[in-house]
Amino acid sequence: MLxxxxxxxxxxxxKATVRRGNRCAGAHTVTYVGRAGDPAVARFGFIVxxxxxxxxxxxxxxxxxxxxCAEVLPTIRPDVDVVIRAxxxxxxxxxxxxxxxxxxxxxxxxxx
Numbered sequence: 001m002l003x004x005x006x007x008x009x010x011x012x013x014x015k016a017t018v019r020r021g022n023r024c025a026g027a028h029t030v031t032y033v034g035r036a037g038d039p040a041v042a043r044f045g046f047i048v049x050x051x052x053x054x055x056x057x058x059x060x061x062x063x064x065x066x067x068x069c070a071e072v073l074p075t076i077r078p079d080v081d082v083v084i085r086a087x088x089x090x091x092x093x094x095x096x097x098x099x100x101x102x103x104x105x106x107x108x109x110x111x112x
Contacts, residue, residue: 002070008045008081013037017045017081024105028090028098029065031105032083039079042110044069047085057091061098068099072106080110 008014021034036043046065048058065084076082084102 002044002066002073005041006043006069006073008043008083013043013081014045014047014083017083018085021081021083022109024109026101026105028087028093028101029105030085030087031102031109032085033106033109034081034083036079036081042073042076042078043081045081045083047083048090049086051088052086053088053091058086061086061090064095064098065102067095068102069106071099072103076106076110082106082110 008017017034018032021032024031024033044066046062048062048065050058052058052061065086069082069084090098
């Protein structure tokens, strides 16, 4: 689980990261990495819309993405905001493939 300081909570932060951030697309996710206003800690946000599936499926995908981000948090620069948007194929993806994809994108765009 990500701690409160490591979560994006405001819609304006999501919007700024998606619009101005660097993008890395994969088969199941699209990862946006942008500069944070507060350089103290890396923050993560997740977008999982109804196209992914029912509420149960969406929450499962979101929990998996949060677990991956908590795993790679020590390797991420502290001055970035990261937004991960799940694509509909994420509903059928296993945890290992989601982890590999997100880790690859974060290493490419936000590694310390």
